[in-house]
Amino acid sequence: MSSPLSRFALLLLTLALAACDDAARFTQAEPGEALSGGQATVLRNDRNAFSLPSANLSAERRLDFAVGNSFFRNPWVIAPSTTTARDGLGPLFNTTACQNCHVRDGRGHPPEPGDSNAVGMLVRLSIPDQPYLAKVIERLGVVPEPVYGTQLQDMAIPGVAPEGKVRVSYSTQTVTFKDGHTVQLRRPSLDITQLGYGPMHPDTRFSARVAPPMIGLGLLEAIPEAAILANEDPDDRNHDGIRGRANRVWDDAQGKTVVGRFGWKAGQPNVNQQNAHAFVGDMGLTSTLQPKDDCTAAQVDCLAAPNGNGEGNEKEVSDNILRLVTFYTRNLGVPARRDVDAPHVLAGKNLFFQAGCQACHVPQFTTAANTAQAELASQVIRPYSDLLLHDMGPGLSDERTEFSANGQDWRTPPLWGIGLTEAVSGHTQFLHDGRARNLLEAVLWHGGEAQRARDHVLTFNAEQRAALLAFLNSL
Secondary structure (H helix, E strand, C coil), X not given: CXXXXXXXXXXXXXXXXXXXXXXXXXXXXXCCCCCXXXXXXXXXXXXXXXXXXXXXXXXXXXXXXXXXXXXXXXXXXXXXXXXXXXECCCCEECCCCHHHXXXXXXXXXXXXXXXXXXXXXXXXXXXXXXXXXXXXXHHHCCECECCCECEECCEECCCCCCCCEEEEEEEEEEEECCCCCEEEEXXXXXXXXXXXXXXXXXCCEEEEEECCCCCCXXXXXXXXXXXXXXXXXXXXXXXXXXXXXXXXXXXXXXXXXEECCECCCCCXXXXXXXXXXXXXXXXXXCCCCCCCCCCCCCCXXXXXXXXXXXXXXXXXXXXXXXXXHHHHHHCECCECCCCCCCHHHHHHHHHHHHCCHHHCCCCCEECCCCCCCHHHCCCEECCCCCCCEEECCHHHCCCCCECCECXXXXXXXXXXXXXXXXXXXXXXXXXXXXXXXXXXXXXXXXXXXXXXXXXXXXXXXXXXXXXXXXXXXXX
């Protein structure tokens, strides 16, 4: 976290802001601004800040939260096993427990250069869209790689070959501020080795994705759809260069296309479906929503492996377990902000608005009155996201479509809790693939619709950069 600015530097910064006609004018914290999650906000800022139940959960509801946490945290085992409630792992998988990627419910990170242990990051796969596979694209959002599917799984049970290993290397480029300060940005390159089922399709698209933090998911789910769509502007009617649009994705339970909210490209519509897809994709665990193991026709040993399905139609993740895990992931509380009235934080907030960052990182919403849970209803929340897709330019492109998102499109990630990343996760690696080693690098990777804001930040001097980072670290 940045050191507070000196009084003299703050005075100069205040005068500079006052000289800008279009600058925001925040001189004190807004009412309730520290309570990012409304009444669900938790008052803790240590390494466990992301793992607490929403503050407004009753004692009875906290029991369900604790049981859901146990299924999120504890490892699953290979079937058959005497641990029938937790068996069925694999045949192909990336990890044995949700918590392994979302350590303390926080943010994952890419493997270190030369390391092939990619827990905390996975790699999505697909090939270019094929018109004759329109139904597949409608439901999956992509055309799977024919042999390896939609996700590379680097682990497997005995008797089944893992799909491959992932290594990451980096090249660097220099960005220079107006005052001469330079920042080295690193660009990742993936190397997929030890392929277990032969070569991949020559046009395979790869997208590295680190595990996002788990806080506030139920509150994001409770934002009225109309409030999200109100910020859409694909034709840039207001001429601000921002063309946000919602992703339209397949809802497994409803059997129709709806607005996407979750995932790096907003490819999932709700928390329950996000969890079901993570269970089958990350751990090879079936559920009613995802009833088949993630094996392709070419993976014969995978298809023949034993599973943990129960009697009748009961899947490896029972409806009750999925319900409890969904309750847990809906109710991980958002930590309160820190230092909202500090002069250097308010100065940084003014600069954030002056640069236009709030056009995508929308500060505030009110959740719907009628929600999945009463505790999530009618809350004034401050996620700093519009949940919409934005073209972030070629620098961040993964060249991979996902439903209506193209390679350069990414959902605006919520910023709440971002200043606690190091305390919770032990690192400060940001963006979808963890390439940014700190918040300033993350800002400087912004392009496309965010190019104007990024270029404005490049005019900031040392005091202004420190103030902007102080604001971001207060979130």
